[in-house]
Amino acid sequence: MKPLLLSLLLVSSLNGADLPSVVKQELPSLVTLYKELHANPELSLHETETAARIARELREVGLEVTEKVGGNGVVGVLKNGDGPVILVRTDLDALPVKEVTGLPYASTKVVKDELGREVGVMHACGHDMHMTSFIGTARALAKLKDQWKGTVVMIGQPAEERVLGARFMLRDGLFSKFPKPDKAVALHCSSDMAHGTIGLVEGFALANVDSVEIVVKGVGGHGSMPHLCKDPIVLASQIVLALQTIVSREVRPGDPAVVTVGSIHGGTKSNIISEEVRLQLTLRSYKKETRQHLIESIKRIVKAQAESASMPADKMPEVLISDDSATALYNQPELCQEVRKYIGAVIGADNVLTREPVMGAEDFSEYGMTKDKVPLCMFWLGTQPPAVVAAAKAKGSTLPSLHSPLFKPVPEPTIETGVTAMTSAVIGLLKK
Known part of the structure; x- marks a missing residue:
């Protein structure tokens, strides 16, 4: 079959799938989940309740779930016949930041850090949005099994903010105790992109x-x-x-x-x-x-x-x-091009943006650093009202960044795009 014809058939299959209606059906409960996660953040290495909640959500979908992998790590496996293995990752932890967004579901949590100081805790990097999109993707994949074949390994990773959790899970046998991935994907909130859009960087993306x-x-x-x-x-x-x-x-x-x-x-x-x-x-x-x-x-x-x-x-x-070091994230260009095609087929190619690399850090890179050299792709998820993004760009001003006490994604449209984008990417990579 010619590559162009295959691509057209794939796009038709994805568009013909009932993904949008599945996402719409799940959206109210996902928004509730997001607000609950946002209001109850936990610091790195202390994500016990968060991990238990994610494990429970995955079990309800029908995944085979293992807890306490590399500390508070969660692994869920969804098998659907013979085919490739795709790893989907979310992070679980929050930051020692006192939230000042004024949201009705804002975090008011205060804990003692490792030095005994009282600190506020907040999902100021969007990990609550990552987890919600992750659970929404699990639900959608389970309902759309007729569209794909293979295995999805869904992992909830602790201690990303301290760039420790990926190494802990790998050392605990992530690639030996569970199906070894052929490719791995993840998403990360962007503080300066409009909701409804996705951003991709090919090659070096993070430092x-x-x-x-x-x-x-x-x-x-x-x-x-x-x-x-x-x-x-x-x-x-x-x-x-x-x-x-x-x-x-x-x-x-x-x-x-x-x-x-x-x-x-x-x-x-x-x-x-x-x-x-x-x-x-x-x-x-x-x-x-x-x-x-x-x-x-x-x-x-x-x-x-x-x-x-x-x-x-x-x-x-x-x-x-310090041992708290991170390796640069290299997004494999070929995988990114696949992901761009699959997501663009569902949300519109014009909504899949090309972004510049940044000097932030992410230990998602660790999953591609083993001897298996698993190809990786992490994409950015827009979180802000389009009018606000446009106004800031016109004025040359900046919006509250990740790790800011003022960072606040718009829940419903961001979750909808996150679940739609990740699910379409995974279905595309596991196309029948």
Whole structure:
């Protein structure tokens, strides 16, 4: 059969399927689910009630469900004869952000974080929308089994915000205890796209992320006697300035990279030269080689600055690389082109937008980093009123971003598009 004829038949099959009416039928209960999830967020590694709710929803659809995979991870398997295996992923966790949206279903939850501080908790990154679209997709796939053949593995992943959950689930046997996927798809809310639209990025879509802490040591003393001390605040300031040359003078122009010092803490009083200053950095890149270069350059610059300040050997700074790192998300172009075709056939090709890569992070990338090299595609889901997006664009202003206490998706149309887009993509990839 000629490729064009096959494509036309596929589009006809998807359009002929009763997907829109299935989504419309499920929409009221999905909106209720969304508001319940939004009002009851849980921090990373504490998603016990959220995971139990997702497991219960999947069981009600008829999936074979396993809980406690890699911590609070949930795996649901829906088999429908012989065919490919497609992995669909949602994240479960929320952020330590106090919500100020004023919504009637806003989160008022306050918990203690790992340092014992009281913090508000909010789904400020849209994971509640991800979960709702995920459950809606499970329901639609179960009702439209006559349209596809194969296996769908649906996973609820914990600790995405700490870029830990994917690794935890993989280490616990995600690809060995359950059907190994041939392809994997996911969606993520966008804060600046209109609801009813989907965004796609082929190739690198999200960045490598490394968290670095620099402990700058000093010889403390009285502020009136600096000649008897070694001032770590001065040294830390010199380090901060010197770090700015890494991207501007060491990274090839056109190769994306970011070195940001996001936190600096030192000293207790105006007339005391302190013993220590701590800097916290985030590093962003796409290429593996660039990622390594950033880390090595930081170590070199920190050491050289300390030596230029005649810092004693036992007072040399420490450079600490956190385990909470993320690998760049690479959206396989061929898979993205398939997903674009299948979604566009249902919601309209003009509503499937081409987006630019960003330097945010997502551990969905981990599912493509094993020896199996599973192709990945994560697409963006519009969440905002079209008129609001257009007005912001006309004024050159920005809307509340992901992780903002003001971020608020419009529930009904966003859920409808999320479920329709994900379900059409999965049906297309598992076409009979």
